[in-house]
Amino acid sequence: MIGSSYIKRSFTLFALVITTSCATKTPPISSSSQNSFVNKSGDTPKPAEFIDPAKIESRTPREFRRLVETNLLAIEANPRDYAAYMDLGHAYRKLAQYEKAQRAFENASLVKPQKIEPMLELGLVHIDSGKNERAVQVFQSLLAREPTNVSFKNSLAIAYRKKGDFASALSLIREMLNEDKSNIYAINNLGLIYYETKRYELAELTFQKGKRINPKTPQTYNNLGLTYLAMDLANNAIAEFKKASELSRSLVAPRLNLANLYLNFANHLPAIQVYQEVLSVDPLNIAANLNIGVAFLTINEIARARQSFSTILEIDPNHSLALFNLGLLYQNYLQDGESALKYFQRFVAVNKNLPHTHEVYNYIKQIQIMPKRPSKVIMTPKTTTPIPSTQNQGARP
Numbered sequence: 001m002i003g004s005s006y007i008k009r010s011f012t013l014f015a016l017v018i019t020t021s022c023a024t025k026t027p028p029i030s031s032s033s034q035n036s037f038v039n040k041s042g043d044t045p046k047p048a049e050f051i052d053p054a055k056i057e058s059r060t061p062r063e064f065r066r067l068v069e070t071n072l073l074a075i076e077a078n079p080r081d082y083a084a085y086m087d088l089g090h091a092y093r094k095l096a097q098y099e100k101a102q103r104a105f106e107n108a109s110l111v112k113p114q115k116i117e118p119m120l121e122l123g124l125v126h127i128d129s130g131k132n133e134r135a136v137q138v139f140q141s142l143l144a145r146e147p148t149n150v151s152f153k154n155s156l157a158i159a160y161r162k163k164g165d166f167a168s169a170l171s172l173i174r175e176m177l178n179e180d181k182s183n184i185y186a187i188n189n190l191g192l193i194y195y196e197t198k199r200y201e202l203a204e205l206t207f208q209k210g211k212r213i214n215p216k217t218p219q220t221y222n223n224l225g226l227t228y229l230a231m232d233l234a235n236n237a238i239a240e241f242k243k244a245s246e247l248s249r250s251l252v253a254p255r256l257n258l259a260n261l262y263l264n265f266a267n268h269l270p271a272i273q274v275y276q277e278v279l280s281v282d283p284l285n286i287a288a289n290l291n292i293g294v295a296f297l298t299i300n301e302i303a304r305a306r307q308s309f310s311t312i313l314e315i316d317p318n319h320s321l322a323l324f325n326l327g328l329l330y331q332n333y334l335q336d337g338e339s340a341l342k343y344f345q346r347f348v349a350v351n352k353n354l355p356h357t358h359e360v361y362n363y364i365k366q367i368q369i370m371p372k373r374p375s376k377v378i379m380t381p382k383t384t385t386p387i388p389s390t391q392n393q394g395a396r397p
Contacts, residue, residue: 059094060283060284060314061283061311061314067091068088068091068095071085072088080111082112085105085107085108085111086104086105086108086117086118089101089104089108089121089125090121093128094284096286096315096316098125098128098129101121102122102126102129105118105119105121106122116142119138119142120142120151120152120155122138123138123139123142124155126138127162130162132162132163133163135155135162135163136159136165139155140156143156150180150185153172153175154185154186157172157173157186157189158189160172161189166193166197169189170190170193173186173189173190184210187207187213188207188210191203191206191210191220191224191227192223194206195226195227195230200230200231203227204224204227207223207224208224211224216247217247218244218245218247218248219244220244221241221247222240222241222244222253222257224240225237225239225240225241225254225257226257228240229257229261237257237261238258240254241254241255241257241258242258245258245277252278252281252282252285252288255274255275255277255278256278256287256288259274259288259292260291263291263295266298268295268298268299269299271292271295272295272299275291275292286312286315289309289311290321290322290325293306293309293325294325296308297329297333302334305329305333306326306329309322309326309329310322320347320351323343323346323347323350324343324344326343327340327341327347327360327363328340330343331366335370337370340370341364341367344360344363
C-alpha cells in the first residue's frame with residue numbers, strides 16, 4: 001500500500017472579494033488546480049479568487065441535473081421563459097458547466113434586455129471560468145448603464161485584478177475610496193492587490209483597517225488570514241480563518257482554508273470535521289470532496305474516501321485528480337487492478353498530452369502483475385469515530 005502522500009489533492013487557498021450582487025455562486029476551485037498533477041500533500045498552497053454567494057443551495061449533483069432537465073422542458077414549451085433561462089444558468093454554473101451557463105444567461109438577456117441580472121451573472125460566469133477579458137467587457141457595459149453602481153465598479157475592479165491589470169483595478173478602487181473612504185469592497189480589493197503582488201505588510205495594514213471599519217465582515221478576516229499565511233504566521237492565519245467562519249456559516253472559503261491548513265499539518269480529524277461543515281452547505285464543492293477523501297484515506301476510511309472521489313465525478317466526469325485518486329485507491333488500497341485500470345485509462349484519455357514519463361504509466365504497468373480479481377475488503381465505513389471540535393484547538397495548527 002502506498003502512503004497517502006501519493007494521493008493527489010487540491011490545496012488552493014481562497015481569497016475572498018466581496019460583491020454586493022445577488023444570486024452568485026462560488027467557483028469550487030481554480031481551473032489550474034483542477035488539472036494539475038503536482039498538488040500533493042506537502043505542496044505550497046496558492047491563493048485563488050473566491051466570490052461570496054448570496055444564496056447557498058445545498059443540492060446534490062442529481063438534484064441539480066433534475067433542475068436542468070425541468071428548465072429545459074420549460075424552455076422547450078416556452079422559448080421566452082426568462083425565469084427558466086435564469087434557473088438553468090444557475091444550475092449549470094453550480095455544476096461548473098460554464099459554457100452552458102453562459103448561453104443560458106445570454107438567452108435570458110435576449111428575452112429581457114432591460115434586465116441587469118443576466119449580464120451580471122454572465123460576468124461572474126466569465127470570472128469563474130477564467131475568461132477575465134470577457135468579464136471586463138461585461139462589467140464595463142453594465143457600468144456604462146449605471147455609472148454610479150458600486151457593485152458594478154467592484155465587480156469590474158475584480159475582473160481587472162484577475163486579468164492582471166492592476167493599474168486599471170487601482171484606478172477604479174481609488175475612485176471608489178474617494179467617494180467613500182469606508183468602502184469595504186474597495187478596501188478588500190486593494191488588500192488583495194497588495195497580497196497578489198507580494199507586498200504583504202501593506203496587505204496586512206489594509207485588511208486591519210478593514211476590520212476596524214467593519215468588524216463583522218468575514219471576507220476581511222479570511223483575506224488577512226491568507227496574508228498571515230504568506231508571512232509564515234500560520235497560527236495567526238488559523239485565528240483569522242476561525243473568526244471568519246464564526247461570522248458566516250454560509251461562507252465556505254475560510255473553512256476550506258482552515259481545513260486545508262489542518263490537513264497540511266496532518267491534523268486529519270479536525271480537517272475532516274471542517275470539510276464536513278463545508279459540504280453541509282455546499283455538497284458540490286470539489287475542493288472539499290477531494291481533500292476530505294485524502295483525509296479519509298489517511299485514517300483508513302476507504303469507503304468514505306471512495307465516495308468522496310466518486311461524488312466529484314458526478315459533478316465533473318472528467319475531473320483529473322478524482323480519476324487519478326480513484327485509480328490509486330483501487331490499485332493500492334483495494335488491490336483491484338481491473339477497476340484501477342479503468343480509472344487510469346480515463347485519466348489518460350482526459351489528458352491527451354501527458355508525457356510518457358508520467359507516473360500513471362508506471363501504475364498501469366504494475367497492474368499487469370496484480371491479481372485480476374479484487375481481494376475481499378470490508379467496505380463498511382466506521383461511524384463511531386469521534387471527530388473533535390476545531391473550535392478549541394491549541395496554539396499549534
